[in-house]
Amino acid sequence: MLCALPRLDRGTLLARLAGGGEIPLTVVTSSRRLAQALARGFDAAQAGAGAPAWATADILPFGAWIERFWQDALYSDVGGGLPLLLGAAAEQAVWEDCIHASHRDVLLSIPAAATEAMEAWSLAHEWALAPRLSAAAQHDDARAFVEWSGRYQRLTGERGQTDRARLPDLVASLLDHESLRKPGEVVLAGFDLLTPQQAQFLRRLQAQGVAIALLEAEPREGHCVRVSFAKGRDEIEMAARWARARLESAPSARIGVVIPELARERARVERVFARTLDPARLPGDPRALPFNLSLGLPLAEWPIVRDALGFLRLAGRELAFEEASALLRSPFIAGAETEHAARAALDAALRRRSPARVTIDAVVRLIHGRSMPSAPLLCTLLERLAAFRRTDLFERRRPAAWARAMEAALRRAGFPGERTLDSAEYQAWTAWHEALGELSALERVTGSMGYTEACERLARIAGATLFQPQTPDVPIQVMGLLESVGHDFDALWIAGMADDAWPKPPRANAFLPLALQHAAGIPHADARASLDLDERITQGWRRAADEVVFSHVRMRDDCELAASPLVADIAESDVGVLAVAPALAPREAIRGRATLQRLADGVAPPVDAAQRSGGTRLFKDQAACPFRAFARHRLRSEPLERPTPGLDDAARGTLMHEMMAHVWRSLEDKARLDALGAAQLDELLAACADAAIEACRRIDPATLTGRFEALERERLIGTAREWLAIERAREPFSVVAIEHKRAMTFGGITVNVKLDRMDALERGGRAVIDYKTGVAAVGSWLGPRPDEPQVPMYTLGSGEDVRAVAFARLKRGEMGFAGFGMEPGLLPKVDVVQKNRSRGADEYADWAQLVAGWRDKLEALGQEFARGEARVDPKAPNACDQCDQHAFCRIAARRDADG
Numbered sequence: 025m026l027c028a029l030p031r032l033d034r035g036t037l038l039a040r041l042a043g044g045g046e047i048p049l050t051v052v053t054s055s056r057r058l059a060q061a062l063a064r065g066f067d068a069a070q071a072g073a074g075a076p077a078w079a080t081a082d083i084l085p086f087g088a089w090i091e092r093f094w095q096d097a098l099y100s101d102v103g104g105g106l107p108l109l110l111g112a113a114a115e116q117a118v119w120e121d122c123i124h125a126s127h128r129d130v131l132l133s134i135p136a137a138a139t140e141a142m143e144a145w146s147l148a149h150e151w152a153l154a155p156r157l158s159a160a161a162q163h164d165d166a167r168a169f170v171e172w173s174g175r176y177q178r179l180t181g182e183r184g185q186t187d188r189a190r191l192p193d194l195v196a197s198l199l200d201h202e203s204l205r206k207p208g209e210v211v212l213a214g215f216d217l218l219t220p221q222q223a224q225f226l227r228r229l230q231a232q233g234v235a236i237a238l239l240e241a242e243p244r245e246g247h248c249v250r251v252s253f254a255k256g257r258d259e260i261e262m263a264a265r266w267a268r269a270r271l272e273s274a275p276s277a278r279i280g281v282v283i284p285e286l287a288r289e290r291a292r293v294e295r296v297f298a299r300t301l302d303p304a305r306l307p308g309d310p311r312a313l314p315f316n317l318s319l320g321l322p323l324a325e326w327p328i329v330r331d332a333l334g335f336l337r338l339a340g341r342e343l344a345f346e347e348a349s350a351l352l353r354s355p356f357i358a359g360a361e362t363e364h365a366a367r368a369a370l371d372a373a374l375r376r377r378s379p380a381r382v383t384i385d386a387v388v389r390l391i392h393g394r395s396m397p398s399a400p401l402l403c404t405l406l407e408r409l410a411a412f413r414r415t416d417l418f419e420r421r422r423p424a425a426w427a428r429a430m431e432a433a434l435r436r437a438g439f440p441g442e443r444t445l446d447s448a449e450y451q452a453w454t455a456w457h458e459a460l461g462e463l464s465a466l467e468r469v470t471g472s473m474g475y476t477e478a479c480e481r482l483a484r485i486a487g488a489t490l491f492q493p494q495t496p497d498v499p500i501q502v503m504g505l506l507e508s509v510g511h512d513f514d515a516l517w518i519a520g521m522a523d524d525a526w527p528k529p530p531r532a533n534a535f536l537p538l539a540l541q542h543a544a545g546i547p548h549a550d551a552r553a554s555l556d557l558d559e560r561i562t563q564g565w566r567r568a569a570d571e572v573v574f575s576h577v578r579m580r581d582d583c584e585l586a587a588s589p590l591v592a593d594i595a596e597s598d599v600g601v602l603a604v605a606p607a608l609a610p611r612e613a614i615r616g617r618a619t620l621q622r623l624a625d626g627v628a629p630p631v632d633a634a635q636r637s638g639g640t641r642l643f644k645d646q647a648a649c650p651f652r653a654f655a656r657h658r659l660r661s662e663p664l665e666r667p668t669p670g671l672d673d674a675a676r677g678t679l680m681h682e683m684m685a686h687v688w689r690s691l692e693d694k695a696r697l698d699a700l701g702a703a704q705l706d707e708l709l710a711a712c713a714d715a716a717i718e719a720c721r722r723i724d725p726a727t728l729t730g731r732f733e734a735l736e737r738e739r740l741i742g743t744a745r746e747w748l749a750i751e752r753a754r755e756p757f758s759v760v761a762i763e764h765k766r767a768m769t770f771g772g773i774t775v776n777v778k779l780d781r782m783d784a785l786e787r788g789g790r791a792v793i794d795y796k797t798g799v800a801a802v803g804s805w806l807g808p809r810p811d812e813p814q815v816p817m818y819t820l821g822s823g824e825d826v827r828a829v830a831f832a833r834l835k836r837g838e839m840g841f842a843g844f845g846m847e848p849g850l851l852p853k854v855d856v857v858q859k860n861r862s863r864g865a866d867e868y869a870d871w872a873q874l875v876a877g878w879r880d881k882l883e884a885l886g887q888e889f890a891r892g893e894a895r896v897d898p899k900a901p902n903a904c905d906q907c908d909q910h911a912f913c914r915i916a917a918r919r920d921a922d923g
Contacts, residue, residue, distance in 0.1 A: 029212075029236055029237055029238045030235075030237045030238070031237065031238045031239075031240040032211060032237050032238070032239055032240060033239075033240050033242065033243075034065070034239065034240075034242050034512075037051070037211060037239055038065065038066055038069045041066055041081045042066070042069065042070060042073075042075075042078070047208030047209055047235075048082070048207045048208045048209070049082065049207065049208065049209050049210075049211065050082045050083075050084075050089070050207040050209070050210050050211070051081065051082065051083040051084075051210075051211045051213055051239070052084065052085070052086050052089050052210055052211070052212055052213070053083065053084070053085050053086070053212075053213045053214050053510065054085070054086065054213070054214035054215050054216075054506075054509060054510060055085060055214060055506060055507055055509070055510070056085045056088075057318050057503070057507045057511075058085075058213060058214045058507075058509070058510045058511060059083050059084050059085050059088075061511055062081075062083050062213060063080075063081055063083045064497055066081045066083070067081075082207070086222065087188065090188075090191050090192050090195055090225070091109070091188075091191065093195040093198070093204070094106075094109060094191055094194070094195055096204060096205050097195070097198050097201070097204055100201075100203045100204060100205075101201070101203045102198050102201045102203060102204055105184075106194075107180075107184045107185050107186040107194070108184060108185050108186070108468070109185075109186055109187070109188070109191065110180070110185050110186065110187045110468070110469070111462050111465050112462070112485075112488065112489075113462040113463065113465065113466060113481070113484075113485045113488075114462070114465050114466055114468055114469045115142060115187050115188075116135070116138050116139065116142065116484070116488075117466055117469050117470050117481070118176060118179060118180065118185075118469050119138035119141050119142055119145075119172070119176060120134050120135060120138045121179075121469070121470070122172045122173075122175040122176045122179065123137050123138055123141065123172055125175065126168065126171060126172060126175075135484060139488075140533070140534065140535060141169060141172055141173070141535060142189075143533060144169055144173075144533045144534075144535035144536050145173060145176070145187075145189050146188070146189040147533055147536060147541075147546060148173075148189075148536060149189040149190055149192075149193065149221055150189070150219040150220070150221045150222075151219055151220055151221070151541075151544040151546055152220040152221065152224075152544070153536065153540050153541075153544060156540060157169070157170050157173070157536070157537070157540070158170050160537040160539060160540050161537055162537060162539075163537075165534050165535050166535060166536065166537050168535070169535035169536070183468070183469070185468070185469075192221050192222065192224075192225045193221065193224075193225075195225070196224065196225045196228045199228050199229060199231075199232050200232065206229070206232055206234055207234060208234065208235065209234065209235040209236075209237065210226070210229065210234055210235070210236050210237070211237045211238070211239050212226075212236065212237070212238050212239065213238075213239040213510050214239075214509050214510025214511075215238075215510075216509055216557060216560045216561060216564065217547065217557055217560075220544075239510075241510070241512060241564065241567055241568065242512050243567070244512070244567050244568070244569065244570060245570075246516075246566055246567055246568065246569055246570060246571070246572045247570065247571055247572065248566055248572045248573075248574065248591075248594050249571075249572070249573050249574070249594070249597050249601060249602070250521075250573075250574045250575070250576075250587060250591055250594040250595065250596050250597060251573065251574075251575050251596065251597055251598070251599050251601075251602065252575065252576055252577065252578050252587070252596060253575065253576075253577050253578065253599075254577070254578055254579060255577060255579070256289075256577050256580070257292075257296075259519055259520075259575050259576075259577055260283070260289070260292065260293055260296050260519065261296055261300070262575070262599060262602075262604065263281050263517045263519055263573075263575065264281075264296050264297045264299075264300035264301065265300055265604045265605075266517060266573065266602055266604050267279050267281055267297070267300075267301070267315070267500050267515075267517070268300055268301050269602075269603070269604045269605065270514075270515045270571075271301075271314065271499055271500060274514065275499070276499070277499060277513075277514040277515060278499060278501075278512075278513045278514050278515075279499055279500045279501070279513060279514065279515050279516075280500075280501045280502075280503060280508065280511060280513040280515070280516045280517070280568070280569065281500065281501070281502045281503070281516075281517045281519070282503050282504070282505065282508045282516070282517065282518040282519065282520075282565070283502060283503070283504065283519050283520065284504065284505050284519070284520040284525060284526065284528075285520060285525075286317070286318070286319050286502070286503070286504040287319055287504065290317065290319055290321070293317070293502060294317060297313075297315050297500075297502060298313055301313065301314050301315055301500070302314065312495050312496050312498065313498070314498050314499060314500055315498055315499075315500035315501070315502055316495055316498050316500070316501055316502065317492070317502050318492075318501065318502065318503040318504055318507040319490070319492070319503075319504055319507075320490040320491045320492030321490070321491060321492075322486065322487045322488070322489065322490060322491070323452065323455055323456070323459060323486040323487070323489040323490070323491040324483060324486035324487040324489075326448075326449075326452040326491060327356075327449075328356050328440055328445070328449050328452050328453055328456070329452055329453075329455070329456050329459075329486055331350075331351060331354040331356050331357075332356070332434055332439060332456060333479075333482070333483055333486060334347060334350070334351045334354075335351055335354075335357070335409065335433070335434065335437050335439075336430055336433065336434070336479050336482070337479060338351060338383075338384050338387075338409070339384055339409050339410075339412055339413045339417065339433055340413065340417055340475050340476055340479060341383070341476065342381045342382060342383045342386075343381065343382060343383075344380065344381055345374075345375070345378050345379070345380055345381065345382050345666075345667045346666065348382050348387060349371050349374070349375070352367060352370070352371055352374075352387075352402065353367055353368065353371055354441075355441055355443065356439055356440045356441040357402075357405060357437050357438045357439060357441055358401055358404075358405050358437065358438020358441070358442065359399075359401030359402060359405070359438065359442065360441050360442065360443070361441075361442050361443050362401060362442070363399045363400075363401050363402055366397055366398060366399040366402075367399050367402055369397040370391065370396060370397045370398075370399045370402070371664075372664055372665075373395075373396050373397055374387075374390055374391070374396075375664055375665040375666065375667060376665055377390055377393065378390055378667045379667060380667045380668050380669040380670075381669070384406065384409055384410045384413055385410055385413075387406060388403070388406050388407055388410050391403050391406065405436065405437050405438055408436040408437070409433065409436060409437055412429075412432075412433045412436060416429055416433075417475045418475075420472040420473060420474055421472055421473070421478070422467055422471070422472050422473075423463050423464055423465075423466035423467050423470060423473065423478065423481075424463075424464040424467050426463065426473070426475065426478035427460045427461070427463045427464040427482075430460065430463075430478070430479075430482070431457075431460060440453050447493060447494075447495075448493040451491075451493040451494065452491060452493065455489065455491050456486070459482065459485045459486050459489060460482070462485050463478070463481060463482050463485060466481065501513075505528075505561070508561075508565070508568075509561060509564060510564075511568060512568050512569065513568060513569040514569060514570055514571070515569050515570065515571040515572075515573075516565065516568050516569035516571070516572045516573070517572075517573040517575065518565050518572070518573070518574050518575070519575050519576075520575075520576065521574045521575060521576040521587060521588045521590075521591050522576040522577055522580070522585040522586070522587065522588060523576075523585055523586045523587060523588050523589065524580065524583075524585055525576075525588070526558065526562075526588040526590060526591075527554055527555050527558035527559070527588065527589075527590060528548055528554060528558060529554075530548055530549055530550060530551050530554050531548050531549065532546075532549040532550075533549065536549075558590060559590060562590045562591065573602065574587075574591045574594060576588065625894075626650075626893070626894060626895030626896070626897075627891075627892050627893060627894060627895070628654055628658065628892035628893075628894040629892050630890060630891050630892050631658070631772075631773070631889065631890045631891075631892065638657055638773065638774075638775050638776075639775055639776055639777075639778075640775055640776075640777055640778075640813060640814045640817060641656075641657075642656075642657045642773065642775060642889065643770070643773075643775065643813040643817070643882065643885050643886070643889075644811065644812065644813055644814075645657065646809075646885045646886075646888060646889050646893075647809035647810055647811060647813065647885055647899060648809070648811070648898065648899050648903045648907070649896065649897055649898045649899065649903055649904075649907070649913075650888060650889075650893045650894050650895050650896075650897055651894050651895060651896045651897070651909065651912075651913045652907055652909055652913075653889055653894075654889075654892075654893075654894035655894075655909045655912050655913070656909070657889075658894075661909060661912055662908075663908040670732060671728075671736070673797075673798065675720070676736075676797065677795075677797040677798070678720065679716055679717070679720050679736065679740065680740065680743065680795065680797050680834055681763075681780060681795050682715075682716035682719050682720060683712055683713060683716040683740045683743075683744055684744065684747075684780075684781075684795055684834070685716075685762050685763050685780075686711075686712035686715045686716055687708070687709070687712045687744055687748070688759045688762055688781065689762060690708055690711075690712060691708075691759070692758060692759055693756075693757065693758035693759065694751065694752070694754060694756050694757050694758070695756065697748060697751060697752060698752060705745070705748070706741075706745075709740075709741045709744050709745060710737075710741060712740075712744070713737045713740040713741050713744075714737070716740060717733060717736065717737060717740075742836065743834055743835075743836055746836055746839055747832070747834055747839055749839075750839050750840065750841075750852065753852055754851065754852060755785070755786045755787070755849070755850075756786040757783040757784060757785055757786060757791070758783065758784045759781060759782070759783055759784075760782050760783065760784045760790070761779060761781065761782035762780075762781055763778065763779070763780065763781075764778070764779045764782065765777065765778045765779075766779070766818070766821060766822065768817055768818075768820070768821030769821075769886075770817070770820075770821075770879075770882040770883050770885070770886040771882070771883045771884065771885060771886020771887035771888070771889070771890055772886055772887065772890040773886040773889055773890055775817065777814060777817045777818050777821060778814075779792065779794075779818045779822070780793060780794050780795045780832075781793040781794075781795070781832075782822070782824065785827065785828070785850055787827075787847075787850065788825070788827070789824075789825040789826065789827035789828075789846070789850075790822075790824045790825055790826045790827065790828075791826070791827065791828040791829070791830065791845075791850060791851055792815055792818055792819055792822070792826055792828070792829045792830075793829075793830055793831075793832050793841075794812075794814060794815050794829075794830070794831050794832065795831075795832050795834055796831045796832065796833050796834065797834050797835060798835075800831035800832075800833045800842050801831075801842070802831065802842050802843055802844065805829075805878070807881075808881055808884070809881070809885070809899050810878075810881060810882075811899075813882060813885070815829050815831075816829075816878035816881075816882060817882060819875065819878065820875065820878060820879055820882065827845060827846040827847070827850060827871070828843065828844070828845035828846065828850040828851050828854055829843045829844055829845075830842060830843030830844075830845075830851050830854050831843060840852070840853060841853055841854050842854070844856070844857050844871070844874060845857075845871070846871040856870070856871065857869070857870055857871050857873070857874045896913045896915055898915070
């Protein structure tokens with residue numbers, strides 16, 4: 025290893041970089057972020073010194089430095105016969121081919137195994153393990169890797185290719201060529217540990233007369249504080265508030281926050297810091313946030329790239345409707361701004377008609393359906409995409425040809441849209457084209473492939489590419505562990521310092537022999553090496569700022585935690601020592617600075633004559649909560665439907681209703697039912713089931729098909745047969761009305777009431793029957809605000825002599841009637857109304873009082889709606905469970921405000 029290297033402080037380094045001189049100086053860093061930070065520091069020093077212009081400092085991370093050597097060699101006298109460098113996607117593809125060609129049974133995902141094998145290959149070369157792998161392989165995984173890596177090495181050698189794992193060794197062998205440009209001096213920054221491969225390269229460089237030095241951390245007498253929190257959420261929020269407080273007290277300060285699990289916590293960290301540091305920020309605000317996250321997102325997760333991949337998938341195969349719906353509303357396709365409202369309306373209409381999964385052709389057919397909102401630009405681009413699918417997708421092509429075809433398909437869809445992209449979107453779109461270039465580069469390692477495979481490879485490329493758009497220099501840096509090494513700050517917060525997380529537990533690579541990893545001292549594969557590295561990193565943090573805060577949680581998953589032993593020597597302090605003002609949410613801040621005027625909003629304008637109509641749902645909603653009725657039936661606030669696979673409960677109920685309607689239109693009365701034999705009944709039920717299914721298929725042709733249709737048909741027949749056995753036990757009756765609609769008025773509001781069925785009874789009078797495939801509780805008819813007003817409405821408004829009302833429970837194993845009658849025995853198990861036996865808030869002594877009570881309650885509900893009663897007043901706590909107006913009525917906020 026290298027030893028006794030001279031050291032430079034930061035000031036000396038900046039002066040040397042600024043002074044130029046005959047000896048070219050290169051700064052090599054351990055991470056890209058540190059290189060950027062040093063470059064910004066150099067530029068700031070030059071500007072502060074009044075320099076009008078200056079040469080860019082030669083500062084770059086180790087991997088980029090090695091690659092620059094290789095490029096120089098490639099285009100110099102040394103370049104003849106040099107192997108070509110594989111990109112990450114091409115290297116992954118070669119590993120996948122090598123694993124696929126193995127005769128071993130690989131009971132795992134080949135792409136995932138290839139990724140792990142690439143990591144093992146890199147470690148083996150960084151730590152000089154490659155020559156000893158074959159002899160040390162003692163388990164199946166290690167032997168498999170030896171076989172795969174041997175095939176990989178032979179294949180790349182035959183093709184004249186290399187990879188980044190072997191590039192330092194290749195470049196080291198070229199350093200003695202005089203035509204290869206070499207720096208006069210190299211300064212290493214941020215290297216707490218040099219791998220054997222790096223050390224060997226630097227020794228070869230020293231042998232060529234290149235001076236090597238180390239950048240020494242700026243000496244600081246950091247004041248260290250340790251605090252703890254009950255929850256991880258509290259820890260992150262306090263770190264954000266602390267960063268804001270330090271920035272407010274010193275606007276030019278450099279502030280760092282280290283989050284060890286930043287990759288896992290990125291979304292939450294970004295949300296908390298954005299809310300804390302810029303609470304007034306609105307969605308779409310182009311201004312840069314005052315903080316920067318060191319870890320990018322996978323390119324595939326950026327909206328413009330996600331939608332591009334989505335449209336390519338839609339062109340090739342079926343998608344879940346929710347994914348297709350998001351694509352139709354994408355802001356990155358042609359006409360998105362012009363047809364914004366029209367496309368939203370079209371999406372809402374499609375949700376009522378679409379199956380759960382769709383193809384591009386199915387979407388086009390649905391859009392051309394009757395009564396669909398018009399969005400001609402969208403329709404045109406979808407037709408173009410459908411034509412692309414029909415003409416261009418059903419053949420095998422080389423990767424470069426697929427990349428060109430995909431780019432052409434997206435142009436047909438109008439990507440990237442008609443509005444000007446913001447900076448982050450533009451950079452992501454540029455990175456997307458680089459991903460297409462990587463797909464094209466697979467030409468070197470793969471043959472022709474189908475469209476689906478090409479899409480999957482492109483998605484993997486985008487998923488494996490971490491993308492972080494370039495942003496202006498900001499004062500607060502939120503970093504992961506590795507990115508924090510070598511930086512210095514005015515104030516630094518290190519989170520996650522609990523004893524179960526730091527030092528990091530060892531994680532050895534499964535494909536490399538464990539004994540070799542231990543012997544080499546690979547960090548985080550060997551406990552001793554891991555502890556040594558984490559101790560050095562911790563000591564570096566302690567000296568990295570004037571103020572250093574270490575924090576940890578006290579509980580995780582019901583386990584009590586202590587501070588990491590690496591920071592336990594710092595006495596724990598109360599969070600009050602941080603001098604951070606209490607958090608104040610924007611809502612409280614606004615309320616605290618404003619004079620609030622309270623307005624009673626429980627009464628809307630009275631209903632005019634044109635609005636005095638609706639269905640029975642209006643009364644049901646008014647009974648459940650007046651605001652629900654107001655929102656749904658006056659403001660037309662309806663939730664977006666979500667297509668589901670198969671039939672949902674409501675659709676299955678509708679299908680059962682349709683079945684029973686066909687049965688009784690065929691039978692008409694009990695006498696005919698009694699006359700049927702078993703075979704005749706089976707024939708009748710089969711015909712009725714077919715008719716019911718056909719009626720529902722006309723509405724949703726994609727749902728009832730194949731095996732699913734057979735299962736539903738079996739269910740309909742079995743349920744109807746079991747129900748008719750109950751009907752046969754009744755006194756004689758005839759069915760006089762099926763699915764009958766009638767307009768009725770209560771409290772000035774006219775509703776169209778649909779009756780499932782009305783029977784003429786042998787004793788005289790009529791029975792109103794309402795089919796139920798779910799819960800059938802007669803208590804839902806009772807009380808001042810009945811849950812199910814349909815049966816009471818029809819009883820009052822039919823003009824018939826109704827003497828019994830009942831739910832018919834159509835659920836196998838739970839069949840039966842439930843209701844009330846004027847006298848006993850009119851329907852099986854339906855008793856008379858008696859005082860103290862009704863289940864509502866009111867008690868009725870007999871049938872006449874029950875009917876009169878229904879009229880009073882329905883009149884009252886109609887009058888409430890007519891005069892504009894719209895208060896948020898759910899009938900019961902569970903009334904909100906099935907309500908879709910929560911965001912509108914803000915019942916949760918009201919309850920919080922009321923305490």
